[in-house]
Amino acid sequence: MLRFLLTRLGLLIPTFIGVTVISFTFIRLIPGDPVELLVGERGISPERHAKLMAQFGFDKPLWEQYLLFIYDLFQGDLGKSVVTKQPVIEEFFTLFPATLELSTCALIFAVAVGLPAGISAAVRRGSMLDHSVMATALTGYSMPIFWWGLLLIILFSGILGWTPVSGRIEVVYFFDQVTGFMLIDSLLSGQEGAFRSAVRHLILPSIVLGTIPLAVIARQTRSAMLEVLGEDYVRTARAKGLPPWRVVGLHALRNALITVVTVIGLQVGLLMAGAILTETIFAWPGVGKWLYDSISRRDYPSVQGGLLLIASLVMVVNLLVDVLYGLINPRIRHAR
């Protein structure tokens, strides 16, 4: 097991270095020099320009700049936002709980609907149910989620008036951010109606963000179940006269879940990409919207830092999924 883990970690290091190189070069690839970008259209005297270049370290050779960047990175310093003058890492982690809360709810929604749908489609292969689940899943998979979000707003916020259009909670509620998770904080605050308001704000964004993972999970669960249901041990279990729910729920599902868990884990990258769109539509104050705003405001240090942090997050989660896969599937662990 240790060897397995070390191999996976070893593969991660070059990827991580690659990601640092990309986010480092990114800011230097933009046409024009960084200081001119910082000051914008106001213009700047040559002396001040040189001084600022020296202050940010842009006058040093490129390799030295890169080493400095890495050195700062290990100190937990990703530079300061040009717009707010706050440390990038602080901004990121203030907003991150909002994205985490939204992604978690989206993933719960996707698993809670996708898993049973995939299982029942596999069990009744070829039936109307199977066909309609697969058709719905393919539609969900093809969905432009930014449009889906707008449609849901038209229906549920516009016509029915059930859900709010944007934000995390109504402005009348105000309390300390203890955990950063609105659902927990609103409960802790003890204010009447706060939790309800937080839930109402969360529903539509979660559905929108969860739609594509839901479709992927339903499709993968179905194919994993179909594969497992054809195995000899399932036939044996059936022949022994076990009730169908035991055969499906215990013998088949446990083995099908091995692949499904991996698929669920790999949705993290997709969720982060989707968060940019979902958070922008619903004005959800998370890292996705922050990154998009930073790109539009040309706040490049923020983009650089955000890119690095999100890529690292995706890599770490993928590693965890890999390890988890090895843990639950001994065949992989002992393959080498």
Add this chain to the structure above:
Amino acid sequence: MTDAAEPRGRIAPKLPDDDLPGAEDAGATPVKPTHPLVEFWRYFSENKGAVGGLFVVCALVLVAIFADVLAPYHPHEQYRDHFLQPPVWQEGGSFEFILGTDATGRDMLSRIMHGARFSLIIGVIVVTLSLSIGIALGLFAAFFRRFVDPMVMRLMDVILAIPSLLLALVMVAILGPGLVNVMIAVAVVYLPHFVRLSRASAVTELSRDYVTASRVSGAGLFRLMFVTVLPNCMPPLIVQGTLAFSTAVLDAAALGFLGMGAQPPTPEWGTMLADAREFILRAWWVVTFPGLAILVTVLAFNLMGDGLRDALDPKLKRS
């Protein structure tokens, strides 16, 4: 498929061998070997969804080509007496503007028809770029396992570590917004899938006898790569290409929606949605139709891709 492609030698001795494909006119064989295309169509047409997808794709291509003739109006023409006119079946609508008009009085139907052009061009260029560069990188990685392989594959890992839309957004931020830059960015984002796929199939093919035979008989590197090995790696790449087409359309539209893609007044579907956002609660049609067009296009290509996979994957073929 693989076996049929193997006897590709230049030497064609006149042997009375009626097992060879193309020897039908000998008349001696009771069972004619089916043409690969016929066989392909038999498997493909079994999947009703795939055939439906193919029809929609053909219709889209026709609309895109003949948009100038088919569309009732010019996509940029503004009719100042008809701001936000609803579609024909709703009160206040008329046959003049079947799907209604947008906030500046432009005909929705004409804009959506012209939008098909952009989406299809985006898909074609992205897939062509991604596929050709991906195949080249993948083959080089497979042929030079020592040096090229680790470098290329780690680079692909880096691209895969960054969420696709984020990477595309950042690249467009560097290159500047616009349709061409969107296509470049999306092509780079999908590169790893093609590189991995072509490398993996090339590595399997390289251990086959026919490759060794070709090598021994003196085939050069490029001949080995592109003439001997590549044709046998194509089926999964074709499937991936179709599926990438749909994701390319989707991502390009998302970038357009975020204001980074085609710039207004270009009738690109994502850009149209971005323009329509402020009217969502007043005029549902300006939001609904462009998105529906994206969904139908993406769905059609995905359906077709699923059908292609069933037809081209020998593992799934029932004997």
